[in-house]
Amino acid sequence: MKIRTRFAPSPTGFMHVGNLRTALYEYLTAKHEGGTFVLRIEDTDRERYVEGATQVIYDTLKLAGLEHDEGPDIGGEYGPYVQSERLSMYKPYAEQLVEQGKAYRCFCTKERLEALKENAPEGTGYDRHCRNLSPEEIQKNLDAGMPYVIRQKMPLTGSTSYHDLVYGDITFPNEDLDDQVLIKTDGFPTYNFANVIDDHTMGITHVVRGSEYLSSTPKYNLLYEAFGWEIPTYIHLPLIMGKSVDEEGNEVISKLSKRHGSTGFMDLVNEGYLPEAIINYIALLGWAPKDTREIFSLKELIEAFDINGISKSPAVFDYDKLSWVNQEHIKAMTDEEFLTHAKPYYDEAGVDPSCYALLAELLKPRIAKFTEITEKLSFIKEYGDFDLALFEHKKSKSTLESSKEMLEKAIPVLEQLDWDRDQITEAMKTLAESLEVKNSVVMWPVRIAAAGVAVTPGGCAEVMLLLGKEESLKRIKYAYSRL
Numbered sequence: 001m002k003i004r005t006r007f008a009p010s011p012t013g014f015m016h017v018g019n020l021r022t023a024l025y026e027y028l029t030a031k032h033e034g035g036t037f038v039l040r041i042e043d044t045d046r047e048r049y050v051e052g053a054t055q056v057i058y059d060t061l062k063l064a065g066l067e068h069d070e071g072p073d074i075g076g077e078y079g080p081y082v083q084s085e086r087l088s089m090y091k092p093y094a095e096q097l098v099e100q101g102k103a104y105r106c107f108c109t110k111e112r113l114e115a116l117k118e119n120a121p122e123g124t125g126y127d128r129h130c131r132n133l134s135p136e137e138i139q140k141n142l143d144a145g146m147p148y149v150i151r152q153k154m155p156l157t158g159s160t161s162y163h164d165l166v167y168g169d170i171t172f173p174n175e176d177l178d179d180q181v182l183i184k185t186d187g188f189p190t191y192n193f194a195n196v197i198d199d200h201t202m203g204i205t206h207v208v209r210g211s212e213y214l215s216s217t218p219k220y221n222l223l224y225e226a227f228g229w230e231i232p233t234y235i236h237l238p239l240i241m242g243k244s245v246d247e248e249g250n251e252v253i254s255k256l257s258k259r260h261g262s263t264g265f266m267d268l269v270n271e272g273y274l275p276e277a278i279i280n281y282i283a284l285l286g287w288a289p290k291d292t293r294e295i296f297s298l299k300e301l302i303e304a305f306d307i308n309g310i311s312k313s314p315a316v317f318d319y320d321k322l323s324w325v326n327q328e329h330i331k332a333m334t335d336e337e338f339l340t341h342a343k344p345y346y347d348e349a350g351v352d353p354s355c356y357a358l359l360a361e362l363l364k365p366r367i368a369k370f371t372e373i374t375e376k377l378s379f380i381k382e383y384g385d386f387d388l389a390l391f392e393h394k395k396s397k398s399t400l401e402s403s404k405e406m407l408e409k410a411i412p413v414l415e416q417l418d419w420d421r422d423q424i425t426e427a428m429k430t431l432a433e434s435l436e437v438k439n440s441v442v443m444w445p446v447r448i449a450a451a452g453v454a455v456t457p458g459g460c461a462e463v464m465l466l467l468g469k470e471e472s473l474k475r476i477k478y479a480y481s482r483l
Contacts, residue, residue, distance in 0.1 A: 003035030004205045007061075007068070008042045008195070011053035014264040015060040017317065018210065018240050018256065021282045025237060026208040027066045028283070028305040038202060039071030041082045042195075044188055060265050063275045065298045078202040083194055090189035093197055093227070094150040094182045102226045103182060105148040106130040107141045125178030126151070150183040152223065160218035164234045166310045167211070172218045180219050192216065196223045199232060208235045235307060238286045239314040256317050268322075272369030274341075277326040285315035295328045327368040335360040345373035349380045355466050358421070362457040379451040380466060383475060386452040388482060396440035403445035404483040407476060409435065410446050414476070419469040424461040449479035 005026040009019055030037040039061070041054055058073060070076025080086055097103035107130055108116075116127060131153065133141075141148070154177045161171040182193040189197070199207060214236050224231045242256035242263075256263055268278050280296050287309050289296075296304065330338070338360050351359065363373060391403035398406075413431055417423050432442040447460035450472050456463050464472040 001205060003030050003033045004038060004203050005030040005035065005208055006038040006040050006199065006202065006204050007066075008040040008198070009057050010042050010045055010048060011050060011057060012045075012048045013050045013053050014056060014266060016263050017265065017268075017278075017282055017285075018263075020060070020064065020265050020278075021240065021285055022209060022237060023061065023066055024064070024279060024282055025235070025287070025310070026206075028301055029206055029208055029235065029307060031302045032305045035205075036069045037066070038076070038078070038204070039068035039073075039081065040198060040202070041072055042191070044083045044087070044194060045191070056266070063269065064265065064279050065275065066279075083198065086194075086198065087188065089201070090194055090197055091150075091183055091187060094189075094193065097152065097182070097226055098150060100226075101153070103150050103152045104131055104133070105138060105141075106151045106179075106181075107133075107146045107148045128179055131179065147185040149181045149185055151179040151181055152219075152226070154179050154219075154222065160221060162217055162221050162231070162234065164214070164217075164236050165307050166236050166238075167214065167312055170214060170217070172215065174218075177218060177222075192219055193223070196220050200224070200227070200229050204232055206233045206235060208237065211236045211238055235310065238311055240285055241314045241316045243316060243318065253314075253316060263317075272371030273322060273326050274329050277329040278322070280329065281322045281325045285317060286311055295325065295332070323368040330367060330370070331364060333364065335364075338364055341370050342373055345370060345377070348374065349377035351377065351380065351466065352468065358462060358465060359457070362462060366457065376457050377466070379453045379456060379463075383452045385482070386448075390448045390452075390454055391445050391483070393444055396444040397438060398441060398444040400483060402437075402441060403448075404480065406435075406437075406442045406445045407449055407480040407483065410442060411473065411476060411480065414446075414464075414469075414473060417469075419465065421461050421465055424464055425459075428460060446476065449476040452479075 007023040007026050009015070009023075027037045029035070039057075041057070043049055043054070054072075061068065068074070070078060070081065072079075072081040075081075094103060098105065106126075108126075112129075113126070120127070130151075155174040157174060159171050159173050160177070161169060163169050180192060181190050183189055198204075217234060217236075221231050240256045241253050244252050244254065246252050265275075265278060269275060276298065279298060280294075280301070283296065283301050283305075284294060287305070288311065289304050289309060290306065293304075333341075335357065339356055342359065342363065346356070346359070363376065367373060367376070388400060391398055391400055409431060410428070413427050414424070417427055428442050428446065429439050432439045435442070443460045447456065447463050448454070450460065450467060451463050452475070458466075467475070
């Protein structure tokens with residue numbers, strides 16, 4: 001049997017990391033076995049529908065590298081792949097169940113249902129008032145044009161069991177199951193009903209979804225059984241939690257939400273995380289490879305993915321860990337790949353193209369996100385009357401007095417140099433040797449004078465290369481005059 005999985009998002013705005021992880025696991029489940037990954041848009045909930053959200057889904061999947069084999073934009077033999085374009089097919093299936101005595105028309109008014117909800121003990125559902133109406137009563141109501149929903153007849157005794165590949169065998173007492181609505185008064189299907197019809201008619205073999213659907217699964221299965229259809233294989237995923245700190249400073253773990261930080265894929269991308277790093281990290285939220293490896297490309301995830309590695313325990317989204325994964329992906333880049341991502345920030349900072357190779361060497365091992373480049377190179381464009389206390393540094397044995405002397409000696413030496421990294425470094429070392437001081441006594445004040453900030457990518461030679469000879473000397477002379 002060829003595996004067929006589906007990602008069936010609702011177009012309601014943005015792609016949360018929980019939705020993206022579901023899509024990723026569905027993609028990996030199919031691709032690991034050479035199966036088919038289907039995209040279906042579930043847009044029948046018009047109250048939550050957001051204009052343009054379907055395009056967000058397409059853009060997110062494309063950027064994440066999760067290419068679907070069938071879907072609304074590319075077609076396929078099981079289309080249409082948009083739920084609103086399939087509306088005509090749902091009601092006939094529900095009416096088939098009515099004819100077979102497995103479902104019934106419920107004429108209860110909204111007011112009656114609300115009153116029932118208010119007065120019934122907590123945890124009890126619909127009282128099945130219309131379940132055993134006589135054919136005469138039903139016809140009378142239909143003739144009067146009374147609106148109705150179609151409800152499924154749930155078994156009143158016994159239990160419903162199913163097997164989940166993550167959580168094992170699960171049993172629910174049937175008495176806890178409400179007679180669920182299949183078709184609403186407007187003729188639209190409910191989410192649960194449309195889901196089952198779509199999955200069956202599209203040949204979906206493996207249903208991958210969040211563990212919040214564990215308790216709904218018996219309802220799905222009773223529908224499959226009512227139609228005499230084969231029940232798909234279920235893979236329920238653990239919750240994704242977030243970390244926060246309460247007023248007393250204690251760490252609190254709760255379901256991931258916006259209060260924990262960015263939870264949307266595009267938001268994380270805009271913050272500087274690489275799509276491939278986000279996918280790598282999300283893959284580890286609830287799944288563990290057979291070895292201790294943590295850094296994967298999407299192709300490597302397809303090869304390594306094993307359903308047996310999915311955990312029952314909730315996973316905690318850790319932004320520090322995401323940053324580390326992102327950093328490892330950056331380190332693994334070629335200089336050409338690094339430049340592709342870094343160039344917009346170089347252009348913004350005014351970096352000379354001759355410094356690209358130098359910056360790859362300096363920045364690649366040191367940044368966790370490309371957005372950090374802006375701050376690290378801000379000294380190239382920004383220079384002012386910085387605090388002269390920066391010249392004082394215990395470890396480098398630099399003081400205001402020694403800095404003034406070192407700059408005075410360094411300026412004529414620098415003026416004579418060809419602007420080359422090795423020459424600048426060697427000249428500063430030679431100067432320190434001639435003055436019988438440590439290299440840092442010379443290099444610290446030269447770097448501070450040129451950059452005007454305490455932390456820079458690289459030492460004094462690298463800073464001056466990034467600035468160029470003219471700008472470097474201009475700054476050093478100005479700082480010397482201030483000293």
